[in-house]
Amino acid sequence: xxxxxxxxxxxxxxxxxxxxxxxxxxxxxxxxxxxxxxxxxxxxxxxxxxxxxxxxxxxxxxxxxxxxxxxxxxxxxxxxxxxxxxxxxxxxxxxxxxxxxxxxxxxxxxxxxxxxxxxxxxxxxxxxxxxxxxxxxxxxxxxxxxxxxxxxxxxxxxxxxxxxxxxxxxxxxxxxxxxxxxxxxxxxxxxxxxxxxxxxxxxxxxxxxxxxxxxxxxxxxxxxxxxxxxxxxxxxxxxxxxxxxxxxxxxxxxxxxxxxxxxxxxxxxxxxxxxxxxxxxxxxxxxxxxxxxxxxxxxxxxxxxxxxxxxxxxxxxxxxxxxxxxxxxxxxxxxxxx
Amino acid sequence: xxxxxxxxxxxxxxxxxxxxxxxxxxxxxxxxxxxxxxxxxxxxxxxxxxxxxxxxxxxxxxxxxxxxxxxxxxxxxxxxxxxxxxxxxxxxxxxxxxxxxxxxxxxxxxxxxxxxxxxxxxxxxxxxxxxxxxxxxxxxxxxxxxxxxxxxxxxxxxxxxxxxxxxxxxxxxxxxxxxxxxxxxxxxxxxxxxxxxxxxxxxxxxxxxxxxxxxxxxxxxxxxxxxxxxxxxxxxxxxxxxxxxxxxxxxxxxxxxxxxxxxxxxxxxxxxxxxxxxxxxxxxxxxxxxxxxxxxxxxxxxxxxxxxxxxxxxxxxxxxxxxxxxxxxxxxxxxxxx
DNA sequence: GTGAAAGCGCTAACAG
DNA sequence: CTGTTAGCGCTTTCAC
Numbered sequence: 001x002x003x004x005x006x007x008x009x010x011x012x013x014x015x016x017x018x019x020x021x022x023x024x025x026x027x028x029x030x031x032x033x034x035x036x037x038x039x040x041x042x043x044x045x046x047x048x049x050x051x052x053x054x055x056x057x058x059x060x061x062x063x064x065x066x067x068x069x070x071x072x073x074x075x076x077x078x079x080x081x082x083x084x085x086x087x088x089x090x091x092x093x094x095x096x097x098x099x100x101x102x103x104x105x106x107x108x109x110x111x112x113x114x115x116x117x118x119x120x121x122x123x124x125x126x127x128x129x130x131x132x133x134x135x136x137x138x139x140x141x142x143x144x145x146x147x148x149x150x151x152x153x154x155x156x157x158x159x160x161x162x163x164x165x166x167x168x169x170x171x172x173x174x175x176x177x178x179x180x181x182x183x184x185x186x187x188x189x190x191x192x193x194x195x196x197x198x199x200x201x202x203x204x205x206x207x208x209x210x211x212x213x214x215x216x217x218x219x220x221x222x223x224x225x226x227x228x229x230x231x232x233x234x235x236x237x238x239x240x241x242x243x244x245x246x247x248x249x250x251x252x253x254x255x256x257x258x259x260x261x262x263x264x265x266x267x268x269x270x271x272x273x274x275x276x277x278x279x280x281x282x283x284x285x286x287x288x289x290x291x292x293x294x295x296x297x298x299x300x301x302x303x304x305x306x307x308x309x310x311x312x313x314x315x316x317x318x319x320x321x322x323x324x325x326x327x328x329x330x331x332x333x334x335x336x337x338x
Numbered sequence: 339x340x341x342x343x344x345x346x347x348x349x350x351x352x353x354x355x356x357x358x359x360x361x362x363x364x365x366x367x368x369x370x371x372x373x374x375x376x377x378x379x380x381x382x383x384x385x386x387x388x389x390x391x392x393x394x395x396x397x398x399x400x401x402x403x404x405x406x407x408x409x410x411x412x413x414x415x416x417x418x419x420x421x422x423x424x425x426x427x428x429x430x431x432x433x434x435x436x437x438x439x440x441x442x443x444x445x446x447x448x449x450x451x452x453x454x455x456x457x458x459x460x461x462x463x464x465x466x467x468x469x470x471x472x473x474x475x476x477x478x479x480x481x482x483x484x485x486x487x488x489x490x491x492x493x494x495x496x497x498x499x500x501x502x503x504x505x506x507x508x509x510x511x512x513x514x515x516x517x518x519x520x521x522x523x524x525x526x527x528x529x530x531x532x533x534x535x536x537x538x539x540x541x542x543x544x545x546x547x548x549x550x551x552x553x554x555x556x557x558x559x560x561x562x563x564x565x566x567x568x569x570x571x572x573x574x575x576x577x578x579x580x581x582x583x584x585x586x587x588x589x590x591x592x593x594x595x596x597x598x599x600x601x602x603x604x605x606x607x608x609x610x611x612x613x614x615x616x617x618x619x620x621x622x623x624x625x626x627x628x629x630x631x632x633x634x635x636x637x638x639x640x641x642x643x644x645x646x647x648x649x650x651x652x653x654x655x656x657x658x659x660x661x662x663x664x665x666x667x668x669x670x671x672x673x674x675x676x
Numbered sequence: 677g678t679g680a681a682a683g684c685g686c687t688a689a690c691a692g
Numbered sequence: 693c694t695g696t697t698a699g700c701g702c703t704t705t706c707a708c
């Protein structure tokens with residue numbers, strides 16, 4: 001049987017309220033009493049019952065993070081880092097983190113509704129935003145506190161942090177064009193994902209800026225995994241007139257493209273240039289190392305968590321819509337057109 | 339203001355108890371009444387307050403998963419899959435999942451104590467077990483429900499699921515020896531980790547079984563990351579008399595070793611054989627693809643979660659100590675000694 | 677079959 | 693400064 005406030009109060013022959021006050025460190029308790037309470041609580045091994053606290057405070061002190069599309073064999077190095085950033089920041093502010101992985105095919109909106117309606121968390125973190133994101137629309141409608149990693153096409157305003165994929169792709173393209181590339185292919189992530197649109201827009205914008213035509217056949221919309229990149233890469237590179245450079249919508253796919261290129265006997269960085277987006281840790285150690293656009297993913301996790309915490313505590317909203325610029329990291333997988 | 343049981347009861351002019359019963363689907367309510375309650379609850383948008391339920395039931399319906407050593411740039415493809423397995427299984431049984439990432443250097447035992455003492459979760463999942471695992475010792479002492487992924491050197495008995503790393507390494511070694519390898523190096527994970535010991539034991543056992551001497555200089559204890567593997571690989575391969583095969587304690591390190599080998603101009607699979615352990619998704623797509631020992635990590639996540647759930651519900655314990663055999667997956671990174 | 681009442685353990689008025 | 697009293701919203705005896 002756990003020790004309760006009542007137990008401590010009885011032992012000291014004071015009221016339960018006094019014990020509560022002393023422990024909560026609120027004014028209105030004689031210093032001497034406070035000390036006695038603290039000592040007794042310590043000695044008796046008192047620990048608050050958090051569920052009771054939460055019921056009474058009507059707050060859960062818990063943040064929710066729902067990870068989408070997370071089935072068997074879905075292992076994104078990217079998410080663990082994001083999770084670490086979020087988790088560590090939450091812990092620092094004494095918040096619990098409730099993580100839900102949504103099995104593929106499960107009704108995801110229902111999960112959001114449950115979490116919101118049953119008040120399991122005080123606020124939510126939404127990642128991988130979509131064009132018409134039903135989750136975001138729902139949270140806005142419910143006026144439920146949340147912060148998104150990524151923008152959306154919805155009209156309503158909401159707090160988000162995003163990385164400027166369009167600017168990133170423009171910079172990467174400019175670099176490749178400067179290296180002499182003219183036939184640059186692009187392996188896109190699914191276009192219902194918002195970030196995929198911005199990146200593709202950057203690709204197209206850069207083309208027109210360089211006076212190059214937009215060639216539909218050089219753009220393929222894949223999935224998100226290394227396997228998807230592999231397949232797209234194979235297809236591109238076996239053509240009669242293959243592209244001299246291939247950009248993938250994320251590093252995982254870029255690694256897949258690299259794998260395909262190497263399997264076909266091509267020297268990546270010389271025969272064909274390959275670049276990605278994210279800068280996951282394997283990008284640096286791939287062979288050759290991968291040119292990419294870095295998203296400081298751990299810091300992003302920290303940051304969106306922090307934004308949500310501010311929202312919940314009503315602290316200075318400052319800027320509630322942040323746009324970060326990704327950093328171009330040129331490595332060995334790209335070079336002058338051979 | 340959320341709708342409460344009281345609100346529904348008032349509307350129907352019945353008692354709050356009746357509403358509670360009807361909603362909980364317990365016997366003792368007239369079918370007609372139940373229907374009326376259900377309809378009213380639905381219409382009024384009633385959702386239970388889970389904190390109140392938890393306080394009263396004295397259960398949290400929450401499982402805890404504390405991820406160790408999780409700082410910036412620590413991205414293990416392995417963990418996201420484990421998390422997915424655990425999370426999906428927990429969700430299936432209506433349990434919430436509380437994830438704590440422990441910032442490096444933070445007192446981890448304190449975290450366990452807090453979670454246990456403040457009853458934030460009903461049970462815990464412990465991963466990456468250590469020789470004298472203080473966490474496990476603590477949980478046993480507190481008689482707190484938990485299941486470990488991995489064994490320990492502690493004397494007490496506790497429920498666990500583990501993959502037989504020793505058997506795995508013996509099989510892998512036998513295969514390499516059969517390919518003609520005699521100088522086989524081993525890059526170990528830190529030896530305070532239990533799994534590292536078993537794997538090393540398998541390596542040594544296989545050597546003696548093959549009549550080969552144990553050469554200390556061929557074993558190096560590294561960390562866990564691809565970078566650690568890279569460094570160890572570089573060191574091994576630049577020697578006057580380098581090993582013809584290198585096994586790494588996990589795939590991430592094996593990929594690092596491969597990177598080092600390729601940087602030195604070696605053809606992996608021909609000039610030098612390299613193998614890992616885990617079979618993360620990148621193992622298959624590495625170039626060349628990586629020979630490894632597969633741990634069905636998603637299923638392991640599901641399974642340990644399930645074991646914990648059984649423990650909590652007092653359901654048939656069946657076997658509470660499970661040992662799985664890893665599967666040897668031979669790919670292109672290993673071959674006959676060149 | 678239904679209702680009244682007693683908590684679960686805690687916080688926060690409100691008195692004294 | 694301290695104690696008394698009301699809940700937070702729910703489940704569960706125990707009567708009727």
